[in-house]
Amino acid sequence: MRRVLAYCGFLHGQGTTTPETGVDNSAVSPLAYDRLRLLWSEVEWPFEQGKLQQSAVDFHRVIEHVFRQVAVVPFRLLSVFDDLASLEKFAAEHVAGFVADLERLRDMVQMEAVVYVIAPRAIPNSDSGRAYLEQKAGMLRFAESHAATVREAIQQVSREVHIRQVKSGMRIFALVQRGNEARFRDMVGSVPLPDGVSRRVSGPWPAAEFLSSAVKMPEIAGQR
Amino acid sequence: MPSDFEPITLTGSAEDDISLLDIIDHVLNAGVVIHGSLVISVAGVDLVYLGLNVVLTSVETALRNLRLQDTNEKDTSEKNAMPEGR
Numbered sequence A: 001m002r003r004v005l006a007y008c009g010f011l012h013g014q015g016t017t018t019p020e021t022g023v024d025n026s027a028v029s030p031l032a033y034d035r036l037r038l039l040w041s042e043v044e045w046p047f048e049q050g051k052l053q054q055s056a057v058d059f060h061r062v063i064e065h066v067f068r069q070v071a072v073v074p075f076r077l078l079s080v081f082d083d084l085a086s087l088e089k090f091a092a093e094h095v096a097g098f099v100a101d102l103e104r105l106r107d108m109v110q111m112e113a114v115v116y117v118i119a120p121r122a123i124p125n126s127d128s129g130r131a132y133l134e135q136k137a138g139m140l141r142f143a144e145s146h147a148a149t150v151r152e153a154i155q156q157v158s159r160e161v162h163i164r165q166v167k168s169g170m171r172i173f174a175l176v177q178r179g180n181e182a183r184f185r186d187m188v189g190s191v192p193l194p195d196g197v198s199r200r201v202s203g204p205w206p207a208a209e210f211l212s213s214a215v216k217m218p219e220i221a222g223q224r
Numbered sequence B: 001m002p003s004d005f006e007p008i009t010l011t012g013s014a015e016d017d018i019s020l021l022d023i024i025d026h027v028l029n030a031g032v033v034i035h036g037s038l039v040i041s042v043a044g045v046d047l048v049y050l051g052l053n054v055v056l057t058s059v060e061t062a063l064r065n066l067r068l069q070d071t072n073e074k075d076t077s078e079k080n081a082m083p084e085g086r
Helices: A054-066 A084-104 A128-157 A183-189 B020-028 B052-078
Strands: A002-011 A029-034 A034-043 A106-117 A158-166 A169-177 A197-205 B008-011 B040-043 B046-047
Touching: A002 A054, A002 A084, A034 A084, A106 A128, A106 A158, A106 A183, A106 B040, A128 A158, A128 A169, A128 A183, A128 A197, A128 B008, A158 B046, A169 A197, A183 A197, A197 B020
Parallel strands: B008 B040
Antiparallel strands: A002 A034, A029 A034, A106 A169, A106 A197, A158 A169, B040 B046
8 A cells, every 4th residue: 555654854944955766765745834944755554574674775865865955844754644645644733843943953953973882791509690680770770870961961052961771771852963073973972981882973963862752753633 | 643563673783883873863863753663673582562652672682782783892802992982
């Protein structure tokens, strides 16, 4: 069955280019609503088994093309609309929130630093479970403390910072002015890496972590 | 809207380029979410859930595990010399 796959929203601006093709070589079209532009493709749904990885890369390529030029609100890959009319209705209902977020996040990008604790190995005897968990909890506290130090180090270059605990460490999201990505990397890199902790920086990404909740998880009429 | 319970497989492994995992992680986990229902398996592990949000959370967990596996393997050979950067 055919479905409408939405890639991202951005503010109309002179000279912003969009890619011609997207997921599964489908034609990418802009839907215009006021100043908002939503890029979409008609795709076969659900994605063919084994093709999701390629679809993810194609999807990312479309968003990245626009994001290199202007701020975008990305959609998630597995979110599709029944048809173009549904997407148009969605745009009409949510244009104000999208425009407000895109204005607020104009010239901003999301940088990330993930701090992983190098997991201790369990000792295979009856007492090892508790010792393992205690050791792991201690390492997580260690990662938390390291994340707090990183947060302090990046404060100067970050408008906003969110930290979320993940299974084996902490994930730090920073809202950074476009052009300050290298400074962010340097600032994270300036924090000494303790033994037992691994750290990785990535970005720039669209500032998805900093979207308002109404835009990130929009209420849609008739939806559970 | 998708109510299709077709399985989808992400053929990830610890050997994959980490930035590919980053891309998959971001396109599945970051941004506007419209409802849906899917069955997804990641790296041969079946994740059977009904709500798209729950599926995405589980994908995050699976990807994190792949990353950790990758990190641990690198740490074994490089003694904590993880390069920073995308």
